[in-house]
Amino acid sequence: MPRAFWLIFIGHFINTTGSSFLWPLNTIYLHEYLGKSLSVAGFVLMLNAGASVVGNLLGGYLFDKIGGFKAIISGAGITLIALVILTFSHGWPSYPILLVFIGLGSGIVNPSIYAMAGVAWKEGGRRAFNAMYVAANIGVAIGSAMGGFIASISFNLIFISNLTLYIVFFFIAYFYYRHISDEAVSATSAIKIHSPNNKDYSPNMRALLIVSIGYALCWVGYVQWQTTIATYTQDLKISLEQYSLLWTVNGALIVLAQPLLAVFVNKFAKTVKVQMVTGIFIFILSFGVVFLSSKFTGFLAAMIILTCGEMLVWPAIPTIADMLAPKGKQGFYQGIVNSAATGGRMIGPMLGGILVDQYGIHLLMIILVFFFIIAIGTSLFYDKGLQEEKQLTKIV
Template structure:
């Protein structure tokens, strides 16, 4: 990989390590330390995600207008400030307000980092996005393990560790990201949708939205591991340190199983669409296992299955978004993808909390398996309009010859 991508990968790992000190423990802290219900916990996480969606859309547009460096610096200053204040003031109402700040700042950063990765290595195809995905999960592995360890002593240490990691990322971005600015394309001052490619660009945007409909479902299911499942394991008597190990397994697999995934894709999965299909089937298997899980070993099996599924799905979506994006809109398209993912993280805890409170965990897991069928449909449909246009163009060229 180019040096510029390596810098972004390191930055992503540090950034997500900081975030992962906190997010797996949010529901546990709100429910068990602050004494609020699962539904209230879901609403708080929903508020965090709403601010993340707003940040995603703003961050993606800022990337296209002012470049990645300034956008990332703005986001990290907001998150770093919120995290350090949270280390001091962490009663319920303080917690809610500062969680909104963390969501907004993180939302600004993520699409800018993904768009920058695609821009500095345009010939890399899916590789820069896969590298950023792996870096994210290195951060998840380290952050979740360290966060669980710190939480076993005092939750205040989790908040402080969160702030220190964001400060480290701030220093890295300040000294090493600025020179990447020149490599990032800026948005055109002319509205792309008013040019000759208007119809094609609208089709591309529609394709992105259809694809992201299925992506939303995947995140609603996935985020249960950070919300309802975390509490479910506690109710079964599984210690917090063991729950954190699940995320360590997840991150370690994503790093060390990449050769297996690469070989499988090269031999049997020859398109990004097929890659998503495979991942969806694996996701469904993970939640079927979860529906029967009542001991820690069963949760390990389900996490292993889930991790294989996400290694197929998660890198494919931003890669497709980058391929669909018109010139000067890379940040905007990545902002849409990240906002949809954040939307899933917003809706998921509330949906899961209500389902778990009303019907129990088993019904929740079976409902999620059924919802994955929607993702199959959106994956099948998203590029049909684009394919039809390609066929029409080939017919015109044949007639002309």
């Protein structure tokens, strides 16, 4: 991997580690410590995700217009200021207000850092985005493991730890990302799939929007593990430390199982469609296990199954966006898929909170299975508008 990509990889890892101290515990903090209902907690997280959607689109636009360094520093600066204030003021209503600004700043950073990764290691193809996915999940494993332990001592230490690591990320970005040539970023184009005259990008955009719909629906389900399922485990008397351990297992498995994943992809899932459809079927199986579980071992099994699914689905989406993006639009296309994921995270907590408050966790599981079935459909048919010989059949 090029040195520039390693710097992006390390920064992404540190950023994710810091945020993972807090995000798996947001609903628990709002519900258990601030005394808000699941519906209110879901609404707060919806506002956070809504701000991230705006940030994702803005970040992609800024990447294409002013370059990756300036876009990342702009978003990181907003997040850093919000985290400083949050460290000293995390009651009600300052907590939800600051979460909105954190969502906006983080939203600006995410598509920019993914687009920069794609051009910093353009010959890496799928490997570049899979590496970013692994970096994020190493951060999740470490951050969530430490977060559960720290939260059991004091939630104040969670805010301090998050801030400290974000300061480190900000300085890495400020002193090193400026040396990653923005000219190379704007001039480089990934594998392109569009009409021969290189001007009509509407089939590309249509394909991206279709696959993004399924991506968003998958995230509506996935985010329940951070919200309604998190509080459901508390109702079942599963400890906070055990819940945090689930995310540690998630991150550790993603890192340790990469060799097995490579073998599976090379032999059994050589196309994007097979990868995504297989992964979504595994999601359905995971939520079926949750439906039947009442003890920690059941949730542990469900998390392991869920992780196998996400290892197939999540890295494929930014790769597709990079392959579809016309020259000079890498940031915008990454912003769209990031917005789709964030949109799922925005709708998911509110929808899940209302359904669980009114009807219970089991009806929510049934509805999520229906969403996953729709996502399988979008994965199968998203590329029908592209030229047959140039459809996205393989991840390089």
